Amino acid sequence: xxxxxxxxxxxxxxxxxxxxxxxxxxxxxxxxxxxxxxxxxxxxxxxxxxxxxxxxxxxxxxxxxxxxxxxxxxxxxxxxxxxxxxxxxxxxxxxxxxxxxxxxxxxxxxxxxxxxxxxxxxxxxxxxxxxxxxxxxxxxxxxxxxxxxxxxxxxxxxxxxxxxxxxxxxxxxxxxxxxxxxxxxxxxxxxxxxxxxxxxxxxxxxxxxxxxxxxxxxxxxxxxxxxxxxxxxxxxxxxxxxxxxxxxxxxxxxxxxxxxxxxxxxxxxxxxxxxxxxxxxxxxxxxxxxxxxxxxxxxxxxxxxxxxxxxxxxxxxxxxxxxxxxxxxxxxxxxxxxxxxxxxxxxxxxxxxxxxxxxxxxxxxxxxxxxxxxxxxxxxxxxxxxxxxxxxxxxxxxxxxxxxxxxxxxxxxxxxxxxxxxxx
Amino acid sequence: xxxxxxxxxxxxxxxxxxxxxxxxxxxxxxxxxxxxxxxxxxxxxxxxxxxxxxxxxxxxxxxxxxxxxxxxxxxxxxxxxxxxxxxxxxx
Numbered sequence: 185x186x187x188x189x190x191x192x193x194x195x196x197x198x199x200x201x202x203x204x205x206x207x208x209x210x211x212x213x214x215x216x217x218x219x220x221x222x223x224x225x226x227x228x229x230x231x232x233x234x235x236x237x238x239x240x241x242x243x244x245x246x247x248x249x250x251x252x253x254x255x256x257x258x259x260x261x262x263x264x265x266x267x268x269x270x271x272x273x274x275x276x277x278x279x280x281x282x283x284x285x286x287x288x289x290x291x292x293x294x295x296x297x298x299x300x301x302x303x304x305x306x307x308x309x310x311x312x313x314x315x316x317x318x319x320x321x322x323x324x325x326x327x328x329x330x331x332x333x334x335x336x337x338x339x340x341x342x343x344x345x346x347x348x349x350x351x352x353x354x355x356x357x358x359x360x361x362x363x364x365x366x367x368x369x370x371x372x373x374x375x376x377x378x379x380x381x382x383x384x385x386x387x388x389x390x391x392x393x394x395x396x397x398x399x400x401x402x403x404x405x406x407x408x409x410x411x412x413x414x415x416x417x418x419x420x421x422x423x424x425x426x427x428x429x430x431x432x433x434x435x436x437x438x439x440x441x442x443x444x445x446x447x448x449x450x451x452x453x454x455x456x457x458x459x460x461x462x463x464x465x466x467x468x469x470x471x472x473x474x475x476x477x478x479x480x481x482x483x484x485x486x487x488x489x490x491x492x493x494x495x496x497x498x499x500x501x502x503x504x505x506x507x508x509x510x511x512x513x514x515x516x517x518x519x520x521x522x523x524x525x526x527x528x529x530x531x532x533x534x535x536x537x538x539x540x541x542x543x544x545x546x547x548x549x550x551x552x553x554x555x556x557x558x559x560x561x562x563x564x565x566x567x568x569x570x571x572x573x574x575x576x577x578x579x580x581x582x583x584x585x586x587x588x589x590x591x592x593x594x595x596x597x598x599x600x601x602x603x604x605x606x607x608x
Numbered sequence: 609x610x611x612x613x614x615x616x617x618x619x620x621x622x623x624x625x626x627x628x629x630x631x632x633x634x635x636x637x638x639x640x641x642x643x644x645x646x647x648x649x650x651x652x653x654x655x656x657x658x659x660x661x662x663x664x665x666x667x668x669x670x671x672x673x674x675x676x677x678x679x680x681x682x683x684x685x686x687x688x689x690x691x692x693x694x695x696x697x698x699x
Contacts, residue, residue, distance in 0.1 A: 213653065215662075217697075218664065218695075375691065382617035477673060492673070
C-alpha cells in the first residue's frame with residue numbers, strides 16, 4: 185500500500201444516497217441526512233486480509249483501509265488496540281459462561297474511546313488544511329481533542345456544559361486548549377457549536393468533520409473481532425449517548441464480513457442508557473423508530489446525557505436488524521455496575537461503564553442475552569474521570585497509628601484473615 | 609418587528625448566502641411557508657412529503673426546541689430568533 189493510496193471516494197447521504205466531495209461537510213443539502221464515507225470495498229478486499237493486518241503495529245490504524253483518510257495518519261498514530269479481557273469472575277457473578285471486556289479505559293492518550301474518533305478526525309482535519317479544531321463535548325471528547333491537538337500543534341477550542349465533572353474539565357485545561365463552559369445542557373452546547381461551525385472556518389470534529397470522526401469508532405469493532413480470534417461475539421453491549429458507537433460497531437462487523445475477513449455469522453448489538461436520559465432505549469422498548477427527545481437529562485452519567493441523540497434512529501435500526509435490545513438503569517444500578525466491574529474484573533470504569541454492566545445484567549436476567557452465549561461489554565472511559573460519582577460509595581480507608589499492635593487489632597476480625605488463619 | 613430565521617450553512621445556497629432571513633408569521637408552520645415563498649425550494653429541504661419537519665432537522669425558537677413545544681404550531685412573536693439546526697453527533 186502506498187502512503188497516499190485512498191480507499192474512499194466520496195461522502196454519501198445515508199438517507200438518499202446523494203454523493204458529495206470529501207470535504208468538511210456533514211449533512212445532505214436535500215434531506216439533512218448524515219453523510220458517510222463511501223468506500224471501494226472491492227479494492228479494500230484486494231489489499232487486506234488477516235495476515236496483512238496481523239503484520240502491522242498494534243494500533244487502530246492496522247485497519248487503515250477501512251478508515252476515511254487519504255494518506256497516513258498524522259494524529260494519534262498510537263491510538264487503539266486496547267485489551268480484550270476475558271472476565272471469568274464477573275461472568276460467574278452475572279451467571280454467564282463467556283464474558284469479555286473491551287477495555288477502552290486504557291485507550292491512549294486520554295483513557296476513553298474518544299481517542300479513536302479524534303485520531304481520524306484530526307488526521308483528516310490536517311489533510312483538509314484546518315489550523316483550528318474544535319468540538320462540543322460531554323467531557324471525554326474535549327479531553328481527547330485537547331490532548332491530540334496539542335501533540336499535533338493544532339489550536340483547539342472545546343465547548344462543554346459548564347457543570348461537568350471537575351476531573352474532565354481539568355483533563356482538558358491542562359493541555360492549554362481553550363475551554364469554554366456553556367450554561368446549559370449538552371444539547372444546547374451542540375446547537376451552539378453547529379451555529380459556530382457554520383460561521384467560522386474551523387474543523388469541528390463532531391460537526392463538519394463528523395463523517396470522518398464517526399468512522400473512528402469502527403476500530404473498536406474491528407479489534408474485538410480480531411482479538412476474539414477472528415470471530416464475532418454473539419452479543420455486544422454498547423453504551424449509547426448519540427447512538428453513534430453502536431451503529432459503528434455494527435458497521436465494523438458487517439464490513440469485515442463484506443471484505444472477506446470474516447465469514448457471515450449471527451451477532452446482536454445491544455444498547456445501554458441511564459434511565460435519566462434514555463430516549464433511544466425508550467423508543468426500542470416501545471418498538472417505534474421515533475426517538476422522543478429528553479429536554480432535561482437527570483443522571484450522574486453525564487457522558488451519556490444527550491437528550492437529542494443524532495444517531496438514535498440508526499441505533500434502533502442496528503438493534504432491530506441484529507435482534508438486539510436496549511436497556512436502561514438507575515443511578516444506583518450504575519454505581520453497582522462500576523463496583524462489580526472493579527471488584528470482579530479489576531477495571532475501574534467511568535459512569536458510562538457502570539451503565540453498560542448494569543444494562544447487561546438486565547439483558548441477561550430477562551433472557552434477551554442467553555447465559556451460554558459469548559458476550560462483549562464495551563467499556564469506554566476510565567473511572568478516574570468521574571470520581572465524584574463513586575467517591576461516597578466506596579467507603580473510607582481505616583486509619584491507625586504506625587503501630588503493629590493497632591494493626592493487629594484492626595485486622596483481627598477481617599474475614600480473609602480469619603479464613604487464612606484456619607487453613608494454616 | 610418580524611422573526612429572524614438563522615439559516616444553516618448547507619441551505620444558504622438557496623438564500624443567496626444570507627445567514628439571517630427576516631420573515632413574518634405567527635407560528636413555525638407559517639414561517640416555513642413564508643420562507644419558501646421568499647426562497648423557493650427551502651421547505652422541501654426542511655420538511656418531508658407529508659409536511660412534517662424531517663427526522664434530522666431541529667428547529668429552535670429562542671433556544672427552545674419546537675418538539676418540546678407545539679411543533680409546527682409553536683407560536684412566534686415579533687423579534688423571536690428561529691434557528692434551523694441539523695442533528696449532530698455525540699461527544
